[in-house]
Amino acid sequence: MKKVLVAYHSVAGHTEKMAEYIAEGVRFSGNEAVVKKVTDIKSENDIKGYDGYIFGCPTYHRDMTNPMKTFLFLAKKANLEGKLAGAFGSYTHSGDAPGLVLDTMEYVLKMKPFHLSSFRLLEDEVDTPVGMRACQQYGRAFGEILNEI
Ligand SMILES: Cc1cc2nc3c(=O)[nH]c(=O)nc-3n(C[C@H](O)[C@H](O)[C@H](O)COP(=O)(O)O)c2cc1C
Numbered sequence: 001m002k003k004v005l006v007a008y009h010s011v012a013g014h015t016e017k018m019a020e021y022i023a024e025g026v027r028f029s030g031n032e033a034v035v036k037k038v039t040d041i042k043s044e045n046d047i048k049g050y051d052g053y054i055f056g057c058p059t060y061h062r063d064m065t066n067p068m069k070t071f072l073f074l075a076k077k078a079n080l081e082g083k084l085a086g087a088f089g090s091y092t093h094s095g096d097a098p099g100l101v102l103d104t105m106e107y108v109l110k111m112k113p114f115h116l117s118s119f120r121l122l123e124d125e126v127d128t129p130v131g132m133r134a135c136q137q138y139g140r141a142f143g144e145i146l147n148e149i
Helices: 014-028 066-077 097-107 129-148
Strands: 003-008 032-037 052-056 084-091 112-122
Touching: 003 014, 003 129, 014 032, 014 052, 014 084, 014 129, 052 066, 052 097, 052 129, 066 097, 084 097, 084 129, 097 112, 112 129
Parallel strands: 003 032, 003 052, 052 084, 084 112
Antiparallel strands: none
């Protein structure tokens, strides 16, 4: 069984909900998922020791949020080179953050983005059965890739 860290920032709760659904999907694949708020992670030692990492961030002002930026600096210290990476977030119109987060994971942290790339979900869809299933499928697909490694 592999272990996945789902670390997220959320202001209004939509990305938080996505994190829980994505973690469920990882568990459906037979793996363990730990969900943490980035603001609760104080040391790089809290980031080390997982087989895969999925980071979640909503888009505000066409950017990722400051707590996610701070967290990514901490993640750099954790040396996640070569680890499987995914990113997600809720949005209303431009949805830039998940792509920006995954770019940082790939080009700065030297991680390995998985084949579904980043995943963004319109805010109004988060609370629908379709939105929930889309999140679960993302997490499950991530876990299934880990099973093959
Ligand atoms: C001040 C403000 C700025 C926002 N800027 C953007 C934006 O640039 N692009 C976008 O797609 N959504 C934008 N949004 C919408 C949020 O991404 C959306 O509400 C999202 O669901 C929030 O996620 P959260 O509930 O996890 O905080 C903005 C929302 C607020 C309140």
